[in-house]
Amino acid sequence: MKSTTITKTSKPIEKPPKFRLVLMRGLYLLTFVGLAFEAWEYLLFPSEPVDYITGVAFSFWASYATLMVLGVRYPIKMLPLLFLQLAYKATWALSVYLPMKSSERITPEAESFYWICITAVIIDIIVIPWGYVFNNYIKKFFQFREYPI
16 A cells, blocks of 8 residues: 655645665665765865865765765655766766767776766666656646646
8 A cells, every 4th residue: 555645735645665765765875875984084084185176076975975864764855866866977977978988088987987877877767766756746847837936
């Protein structure tokens, strides 16, 4: 039996099945563990002064990973974090890695990060509850009368 929530319009919103919520919680936790400790350590205990763009990137990753902890408790509410993860990793793979590869300027670090991105994109595509996303994000985006801008 699927759990539902009643909205102001009395239309039930179906939540994703329990197994999907477990997968989402696992992904939030994996992202937190895999990223937070490294990012925060780099920021709090740098071995040398951090340059501007590296500082921006690591600050983003540290904050992003820390927010992932909230996803363990609130997997649906923090779903936009998974959208962000999918978007930024797919964007990096397509707009940074592929031009590097076509110009034969691939570094071992870029090659390694590329496979991390591809793996994450595949996992995100599997874990994100696309039916829920369609019904609660995409479909509602085009219902201008019910949800005015």
